[in-house]
Amino acid sequence: MLMMLSGVLESVSDRYPYYTYVLTVKGEGFTLEVEVPKKLAEEAGWEPKESEKVEVLLGDTLSREFDEYEVVYSGRVYLVEENEAMMSFGGILARLEGDLVKELSVDMKVYLGLRRK
DSSP, X not given: OEEEEEEEEEEEXXXXXXXXXXXXXXXXXXXXXXXXXXXXXXXXXXXXOTTOEEEEEEESSOOGGGGGOSXXXXXXXEEEOSSEEEEEETTEEEEEEEGGGGGOOTXXXXXXXXXEO
């Protein structure tokens, strides 16, 4: 499974005092909320801004396509409901809503890539 998605940053929240952004990416048929540590964003040279176009890559194997992404996480799916999935990347959390959830299962290994478009 490899899903390439495009969307717009609908919101960028600051989770003070945790030095973490919570990005909400809205695309056709999906919404992704994902935490990005500020240090990681700085190292990627990225200060996320609302209305910024982003690409999301979600897969179950680490492929060469991820080399082109600014932020790449490795983790597991820990909850799947009808239209929602929760993922953990070493304590960094992400929530996916939409029909794409049907591709995921609990305890599935996942890779998540983010980049500016």
